[in-house]
Amino acid sequence: MRTELNVNGEIHVVDVEPRKTLVDCLREDLRLVGAHTGCEHGVCGACTVIVDGTPVRSCLMFAVQAEGSEIVTIEGVAPAPGELSILQDAFCETHGMQCGFCTPGMILAAHALLRDNQEPTREDIVEAISGNICRCTGYDQIVEAIALAARRMRGRNMPDRVPA
């Protein structure tokens, strides 16, 4: 089925089976492999992408359903090759990951949070990432990263660790 997808500001035309999930289409047809498949039943959040401003599980959406929507994947977040966004840099600063498998989904979930909430509390952050499972970190340094990014994005530019 011919489908037009707007991904990271570029229009891609793909020919996919109607049953193909958005995550499989992104990974296999567009070779955007930053969205990962962990459970393929909507629990782990590793496949999170932003669709029309909202984080969604791309394993629970068919590619053909995404036609006409604006999709942002992790590949669309860094401002330039070799240059990190404030949020990505904050994840590096606090080491908000280990194996990196859940990280793209975490960052996109956090990205959506910080767009709507510039001063998130610890509870706000926990709630925002509670649909993304991380098996490595116990979440502490992820929460810390998001809090740090929020502070930096507010312009206070505190370079070091902040209490989460």
Add this chain to the structure above:
Amino acid sequence: MSVAKGKFRYISSDRRVLEDRRFVVGKGNYVADIVRPNMKHVAVVFSPHPAARIVSVDSTEALKMQGVHYVLTGEELAAATLPMPNGMPTPEVKRYPLAVGQARYVGEWVVAVVADSRALAEDAAEKVRIEYEPLPFVVDGKEAFKKESPPVHPAHGSNILLDKTFVWGDVEGDFAASPHKLAFSQKWGRSSTVPIETFGVIAEWDAWREVLDVWASIQMPKYADQIATAMQLPMNAVRVHQDVDVGGSYGVKRGIKQTVLVSYLSKKLNVPVRLIEDRLDNMRGGDAHGPERNFDVEIAFDSNGIIRSMKMDALDNVGAYAGRSPFQLGKPIGAIVGPYKIKSVQYRAMAVTSNKTVQEAVRAFGQSPTNYTIERALDEVAWALNLDRLEVRRRNFIQPHEFPYLIPSGTTYDSGNYPGLVDKVVKHADLDALYAERDRLRAEGQLAGIGVASCLEPSGGNSAFEPLLNRQNKTTTWMDSCRIAVDALGTVTATMHTTSAGQGHETLVATVVGEALEIDPEKIRISRAHTLDVMPSNSPVGSRMAIMLGGAAFHAANKLKRKMMTIAAHDLGVPVEELVWDEGNITSKKNPDQKRSWNDIVLIAHRHYYRMPEDMEPGLTAQHVMQVPNGGQLPTDDDRIQMYPCFSFEFHIVLMSIDPDIGKPVFRRYVIGHDCGTVINPKIVHGMTIGGIAHGIGAALLEEFAYDDEGQLLTQSFMDYLLPSAHEVPKIETVHQVTPSPLTVFGQKGSGESGYLGAPAAISGAINDALRPLGIKMNSLPLKITKLGDAIAEARAKSGKEMKQ
């Protein structure tokens, strides 16, 4: 050789982790991201029966589908490959990637279908018709141990893989002399590490070069050896690519059956073949469940709470095949008395097969269940004597001046200061205030309790448990390697020879080499060699890489440094002892004008052979292969063995409350004290510790591979097998202490399993403290809400009165 402590340039400083940059932009290189030309995909057909004879397989309809290339049965695969190594002297417990003749658990892979896409392979898998004849089965470990239970492997004759009793010291004498004895039983439930990335592997046979290329999500010692053996290939025909990022493992990503399966198919079909498990494949048939262990324990102690002796029976229900799992009863022997001065121990280790999914190595390799039981013993002694649980621990602790300390099972602990860390944590947590808070919660009508756990993390993994449990196995070598090269333009590249699953090994090597050579770690390139670039590694198991890869990198860097100093000495015409190294520049102590820069040495080594010392190889390369410190000996005839060399320590205090009506446990406070010697990277150690606690929270409260009486696995998805989310993991406070190991180059110990070693024990202790007013104890993990709620309701009904609301 080691460096002077406390003079570190990069070690222990709060530096970023080099790997993180690629992960935050989605540029990791996971196995599912790799595409090979003309690659085919596998889906498997699984057994719906816990035990059944495979009567027939009809693949006619599947093979009629366009784009479907092959349907592989267990018979064909078994005829062409050797069984997977089982490690135990049980030759009739044969294990192949696909069931042969008989299926032995629900979810066992029976047939593999190869097609142009995974979706198509799954469609075709549904068309394969398999006729089964159900057979008797057994799911419970204690039942399986009985003689009359149906054997999972009839040719083996029983379900018993291991039943060995060790006696270290005068157990009967100590029991007879002790005024107090008690006994208890408890069970560690079947859970696992369940990485978010399932196991995946691509194999590509090149018939012209006669090389099998393998890309896999692997964490496995001797992986290439095992592929070569099973495939009956020379080992130098197997090239495992170790630059694949592994999306979490914590022990379980062993994947040998998956790899043999696709390797055979690639060779047979002459195309690259990939198998990426989906979540159901992984949960029921990925053979990655963790220990399921029944404990029966007796303790002998005096009126002061000093434990004199312990008898521990441990029975592991390992599932349908041996896997690595019987050995998970062996590793805890190296810390069988925990941090305590228990004089004698009797330990009966039993492993049985059952009709459940096969187990793999899980974080701490059996030590966490054993710690859970040792800590329960300490709690029981305190309760029996009406003493404070922490006070009983303090009275039994090995004291700082007693190291190195030899425990009854023959292992020497390297160093430790257990009371010191406990004091720090108690002060940080304000334990008296915590008890007051517990009592306040109780007064409000909540069930509330405090748990404490003081546990060891044996680290620097070797496989000393293998020769101990299987005397035919005389392997004691467990090395790791590093090679460092300074290129013709003076930049530094270091190799490592294993995959990583988030442990930050590139950062480890760069930090250590930077420390030794006094150059910025960020300027060092880390390369992951494939397995035909033949330096040996035993992979990151047993919390070993800080010690082993860090040690190998340090020694290699020092060899390189010596070579550069020797070149400088020769070029300057002075004795090498006269020279000092300063950030890679070499100067004479006597005459500072006599010096050679880093770039001078590079030039000489790479281009000016006439300036080189006689007989010295040109270029600047050094390598080191490191054996585990103080390991390498076989067990004694009386079953004593030096297990892992280094022992990290952790102390947990947790305050929990339980809603008495629904049984929901809530963390009110969680403090951990942690001592893994010299910390190489604080961010990495912090993350591992907190992550380990999160994993322990899962094992203690949420996660279970639950089976019904029919042998069906009830928790195959993340809807039923519950992983802790950010809501379930509380804010955890950490307290640090550094007690360096005398056995390692910087005083470092391992920390890859930290947190997980004590969290379940502490949580279980807190819940049992909370339940004491009801007169009940919980004797198994996980303590799910339903289990707690039912137990509380039953206790209240029995007592005939409702607690005040």
